[in-house]
Amino acid sequence: MLKQLFSPFLLLPIFFLYLITTTSAQSPALAPVALPAGPPSIVAILQKKTGFNTFIRLLKSTHVDDQITSQLLSSNQGMTIFAPADNTFSSLASGLLNSLNDQQKVELMQFHILPNYLPLSQFQTVSNPLRTQAGNGPRFPLNVTVNGNSINITTAIVNASLLGTIYTDRQLAVYQVDQVLLPYDIFGPPAPAEAPAPSKPKKKALPPPSDDTTATVRSSDAASLIYQAVNAWKAMAQEYNQLSQTSSSLFEHPDFQSQFQTAIYS
Numbered sequence: 432m433l434k435q436l437f438s439p440f441l442l443l444p445i446f447f448l449y450l451i452t453t454t455s456a457q458s459p460a461l462a463p464v465a466l467p468a469g470p471p472s473i474v475a476i477l478q479k480k481t482g483f484n485t486f487i488r489l490l491k492s493t494h495v496d497d498q499i500t501s502q503l504l505s506s507n508q509g510m511t512i513f514a515p516a517d518n519t520f521s522s523l524a525s526g527l528l529n530s531l532n533d534q535q536k537v538e539l540m541q542f543h544i545l546p547n548y549l550p551l552s553q554f555q556t557v558s559n560p561l562r563t564q565a566g567n568g569p570r571f572p573l574n575v576t577v578n579g580n581s582i583n584i585t586t587a588i589v590n591a592s593l594l595g596t597i598y599t600d601r602q603l604a605v606y607q608v609d610q611v612l613l614p615y616d617i618f619g620p621p622a623p624a625e626a627p628a629p630s631k632p633k634k635k636a637l638p639p640p641s642d643d644t645t646a647t648v649r650s651s652d653a654a655s656l657i658y659q660a661v662n663a664w665k666a667m668a669q670e671y672n673q674l675s676q677t678s679s680s681l682f683e684h685p686d687f688q689s690q691f692q693t694a695i696y697s
């Protein structure tokens with residue numbers, strides 16, 4: 432009878448019970464179990480939030496999600512990601528996304544990423560323009576302005592607002608933005624060096640086919656449509672004798688902005 436009681440079948444549950452009670456009794460005193468924690472997954476973070484399917488799809492198809500992971504592993508600067516929700520993509524002109532080539536899609540995704548961790552408290556003091564993963568300099572302006580609780584971002588093509596924090600730890604910050612951050616490099620006019628001569632541009636004037644890469648990058652339908660809008664505006668501005676002004680003031684002109692809006696949004 433006693434022998435039966437100590438049979439392995441009976442001892443086993445008792446042993447587990449012992450394990451459970453001792454472990455749980457000890458655990459408050461112990462440090463949290465240090466599993467080899469990888470960097471947080473941006474895809475998992477956004478999937479949990481829901482409503483970011485397009486952004487997730489683009490991050491995956493461009494493999495920028497993997498870049499984020501490996502950079503979080505290799506750098507101690509952390510990262511900041513501006514995530515636009517699905518409705519912001521659907522308010523873009525139809526076909527705009529599809530008109531981008533693979534390289535431009537990578538650039539678009541990388542433009543939503545800063546190669547450093549930027550907590551909300553630091554937006555106020557950060558100096559413009561911010562460096563993005565896609566690049567910096569005049570082709571990649573990304574400026575932030577802070578006023579009280581409101582934080583805005585301008586890319587020279589779109590003005591966006593920060594809607595809130597989706598995720599933050601000490602190395603990764605993910606913020607929701609209310610617009611797709613369209614980079615000037617793709618959606619702005621070509622670099623000044625290759626701007627057409629200031630003769631009266633003909634209708635549908637496009638840059639001459641050349642061996643420079645920007646012309647190739649710009650071959651997409653939507654990009655040329657926008658380029659045409661720019662040209663049309665330049666012609667208009669010329670008539671009003673405004674070409675002597677800096678190009679940046681041209682871009683700030685409401686007529687130009689409205690042409691851009693018409694070209695970019697449906």
Ligand SMILES: *[C@@H]1O[C@H](CO)[C@@H](O)[C@H](O)[C@H]1NC(C)=O
Pocket residue numbers: 576577578581582583590592
């Ligand atoms: C941000 O943009 C909104 C809407 O365009 C505007 O009302 C607000 O004043 C802007 N805030 C800042 C800090 O620029």
Ligand SMILES: *[C@@H]1O[C@H](CO)[C@@H](O)[C@H](O)[C@H]1NC(C)=O
Pocket residue numbers: 559560572573574585586587
């Ligand atoms: C961004 O800020 C820099 C520095 O203040 C300024 O020179 C530039 O014109 C700004 N660009 C945009 C698009 O606001």
Ligand SMILES: *[C@@H]1O[C@H](CO)[C@@H](O)[C@H](O)[C@H]1NC(C)=O
Pocket residue numbers: 585587588589590683685688
């Ligand atoms: C962005 O904001 C600036 C400054 O408020 C304004 O001049 C410009 O027209 C806006 N651009 C767009 C695309 O809304």
